[in-house]
Amino acid sequence: MTSLLSIVVLVLLAYTGSRFILKWKIQNTFLKSIAFTGIIYITLGYLLSSKALNIVTVEITEQLKIVFALVLGWAGFLIGLQTKFSGLKRFPVKYYRYSALGFLIGFAVTFLLLYGILNKWLLYTIDFHSLLILSLAGAVTSPIMVAVVVRDHRVQARLSHLLQFNAAFDNLLGVLMIGIIVLANAFLVQDSVYLTVLHGIIVLAVSIVAAGIYASLTKEKISAEENFLYVIGLLLFVVGSALYFGMSILLASMIFGIVTANISGDTRRLYQNIQQLEKPMYILLLIFAGLNLHLDVNYTLLFLFFLVHIFAKLIAEYTANYSLGREERHEGWLGFGNIGMGGLSLAIILDFNLIYGGPFPELLLIIITALFFQDGIALQYLEKRLIKEK
Amino acid sequence: MKKALIISLLFALSFGMKVILPEGKSLDADAALVLGMVLITAYLFALLLKQLKLPRLTGYMLLGLAVGPAGLNFLSYDLLHQLHFLEELALSFIALTAGGEFDYRRIKKFIKSVVSQLLGQITFVFIGLLALLWVFAGYLPFLKDLESDMLFGFSILFAATALSKSPAATIGIITELRARGYVTERVLSITILKSITLVIIFPLIITWAKFYLVPETSINTELLITVATQIFGSIFFGAAIGVIIILYLKYVDMEQGLFLLGTAIVIVEFTTMLNMEVLLTSIVAGIVVENFSKKGQALIENIEKSSLPLYIIFFGFAGAGLHIDAILEAFVLTLVLVVFRMVFLYFGNYVGAVLAGEKKIVKNISWMGYIGQAGIAVGLGTIIEKTFPGPIGSSFKTILIANVVINELIGPIMFKYLLLYAKESTNDD
Known part of the structure; x- marks a missing residue:
């Protein structure tokens, strides 16, 4: 199959899949977790890959990288576009503290425990950057899981509000962090602070300039197709510059989105238009993850990550909850509700891999397995907890 | 004027990137970068020509000529070949x-x-x-x-x-x-x-x-x-x-x-x-x-x-x-x-x-x-x-x-x- 036909097959699967899921009212929590963790698409991607049916060959997967880079850019742009500074003021400061603490503690505890246990006791070597990326992917929360529970049970309680904020904000922190890790890796590869900083500044400048261009072009009345052309053209330019200098695609496109949201006039229509493509884009990302998956993984590492990650998330949530103060503090182990990781964890790994490669398939399988089980647990717990709150 | 400025800015950015780092760190980087640049600049150039009562397609072609192998070579023969399917x-x-x-x-x-x-x-x-x-x-x-x-x-x-x-x-x-x-x-x-x-x-x-x-x-x-x-x-x-x-x-x-x-x-x-x-x-x-x-x-x-x-x-x-x-x-x-x-x-x-x-x-x-x-x-x-x-x-x-x-x-x-x-x-x- 050629790369073009492969795109058609993938888009078709993505599209029909998204339609199917939107129409399908699933009641069973386990089936719901299968549907919303995207495990079906990952499996489908694996079946199509060179490791199984070889319909999408290794060469085609390589050729399709530009498409997947654009998908990552799209994801980053959407996260950024939701970050309007004027809107951020309506959340209390303690929400930010809760979210930031939860994220940082989750990230640090996962990393330190994995590093310590692997190096001191198991004598298993995994490079520093891979461990950082793995811990970072584990630190982000799945916004979909919270959204699904809130939608299905019409939960409007204060807790669901906090959880939704937390999922959105730690995604933003996750993208910031991957940008920093990629920058650090660029320094190690180039061995020059000057060049690394220069490249980073250029990509940052391109993202900001792109947003400025978009704002300037959309000041005049433009048609929907012109709007789409400007977004896709500028996003390609930003994604291209990030790839060109070996910087994070997610971060560059998120900055493009943030600046656009804050300097352009009315971005609601733009957000609504591009959000229509969010679901097929996300499914493409899952399929891409499946295409790159290898099953030959160190299962000790997988099992260890599973345990360490749950432990880290529980500690993180407990500490973050404590910081909310006596009146706002909630009861029980809500950390279980936060262990779901969502699509951004996959995007973080793909982002790093698109630029630097590394033991990527191994990390991917670990994250996918954790995604499946932990998102399921999170969903189960949240359903019970939020309904009780209601 | 605004359109001309944006075109110049995108050209300058692309040119600057090539000067700082002649070869990109990824094979696909060039394709994404140039494609994005061409989409925006060609369209804006066509809008400029439209003010002179010239057809848009002429604008796309002339800009293609300017960034192609005969011009600034942002769009090289290799890239043209790579993106031929489009x-x-x-x-x-x-x-x-x-x-x-x-x-x-x-x-x-x-x-x-x-x-x-x-x-x-x-x-x-x-x-x-x-x-x-x-x-x-x-x-x-x-x-x-x-x-x-x-x-x-x-x-x-x-x-x-x-x-x-x-x-x-x-x-x-x-x-x-x-x-x-x-x-x-x-x-x-x-x-x-x-x-x-x-x-x-x-x-x-x-x-x-x-x-x-x-x-x-x-x-x-x-x-x-x-x-x-x-x-x-x-x-x-x-x-x-x-x-x-x-x-x-x-x-x-x-x-x-x-x-x-x-x-x-x-x-x-x-x-x-x-x-x-x-x-x-x-x-x-x-x-x-x-x-x-x-x-x-x-x-x-x-x-x-x-x-x-x-x-x-x-x-x-x-x-x-x-x-x-x-x-x-x-x-x-x-x-x-x-x-x-x-x-x-x-x-x-x-x-x-x-x-x-x-x-x-x-x-x-x-x-x-x-x-x-x-x-x-x-x-x-x-x-x-x-x-x-x-x-x-x-x-x-x-x-x-x-x-x-x-x-x-x-x-x-x-x-x-x-x-x-x-x-x-x-x-x-």
Whole structure:
């Protein structure tokens, strides 16, 4: 199959899949977790890959990288576009503290425990950057899981509000962090602070300039197709510059989105238009993850990550909850509700891999397995907890 | 001013990146960067030219030329090759739109007149240019050094591609002037029918030219069967795709843009795999949808709206692929082709109109509505380039594009003059 036909097959699967899921009212929590963790698409991607049916060959997967880079850019742009500074003021400061603490503690505890246990006791070597990326992917929360529970049970309680904020904000922190890790890796590869900083500044400048261009072009009345052309053209330019200098695609496109949201006039229509493509884009990302998956993984590492990650998330949530103060503090182990990781964890790994490669398939399988089980647990717990709150 | 500043800024950024890091860290980086830059700058440049009353397509092509290998080389030959599939995709979209303009119910009211003028134009332009190039080749740079067989092969291709006329440009002017009336109906119908006829007979013409251009080619039964299979296979496949689109419109009718993109990719890939013609397949699919579905017209309008990035890529890449040296060498030939195409169009149209008993205005000046060339002509050039890889194909395409640029510049102006003269414009502006 050629790369073009492969795109058609993938888009078709993505599209029909998204339609199917939107129409399908699933009641069973386990089936719901299968549907919303995207495990079906990952499996489908694996079946199509060179490791199984070889319909999408290794060469085609390589050729399709530009498409997947654009998908990552799209994801980053959407996260950024939701970050309007004027809107951020309506959340209390303690929400930010809760979210930031939860994220940082989750990230640090996962990393330190994995590093310590692997190096001191198991004598298993995994490079520093891979461990950082793995811990970072584990630190982000799945916004979909919270959204699904809130939608299905019409939960409007204060807790669901906090959880939704937390999922959105730690995604933003996750993208910031991957940008920093990629920058650090660029320094190690180039061995020059000057060049690394220069490249980073250029990509940052391109993202900001792109947003400025978009704002300037959309000041005049433009048609929907012109709007789409400007977004896709500028996003390609930003994604291209990030790839060109070996910087994070997610971060560059998120900055493009943030600046656009804050300097352009009315971005609601733009957000609504591009959000229509969010679901097929996300499914493409899952399929891409499946295409790159290898099953030959160190299962000790997988099992260890599973345990360490749950432990880290529980500690993180407990500490973050404590910081909310006596009146706002909630009861029980809500950390279980936060262990779901969502699509951004996959995007973080793909982002790093698109630029630097590394033991990527191994990390991917670990994250996918954790995604499946932990998102399921999170969903189960949240359903019970939020309904009780209601 | 703002548009010019943005173009300069994007150029400066791209240039600066290349200076700081000549080779990108990823193979795909260049493609994404340049593609994004071309999409924005080409469109803005076209808007600038529009203020000077010049067509947008010229803007896309000129910007492509500026960033292509003959200019700043942002869009190198390697990148053009890597992104070639986007050109094919755009070609399929252009042909789908062209086919979608063919409404049989509209044309059948004056079919006799349409056929008569169409035959007049085809006969005069094709035979006239073929004879002219054959007889005066010795005086024309670029052609004078060719051997006689080669010369005749080139003459066939030049004469055949001169028949093409842009349905998109015609519709663009009619929409701009909100023109309605006797002359408007005829020019539009003949333009569309001519495009369809040309696309159908083009595989035959290519085979005929191949006989002279490629020494080992001989015309035999096997070759004729291959060509017939190619033509009828494309028609059949195009009709099948048309039916699938109709069924989709009837039973699903959601996310048309995404569905059409998938359809265009399927057309491109299967026609390549099965040695069929992408233009013919797409045009037939467009005709079937337009004439057998109530939602056909809405679909075609949707294609036009959602395919803007692909149009820019198609014409931008066509501009980037131009060989300046070949244009300069064949400058006189280009002028001869442009001028005599007009002369033969006038006579062909006049004779056809007289035989159909047409009005005076149709006989004398409606030829002005058939000058503009665009997507279909460049598409035919792409087919020729693919059929004759190497210097023959690329030289031919370059000269053809030079012709298209000139005809595309003067065509809309002349057509506008015709419609205003015929008092068929309802636009008060």
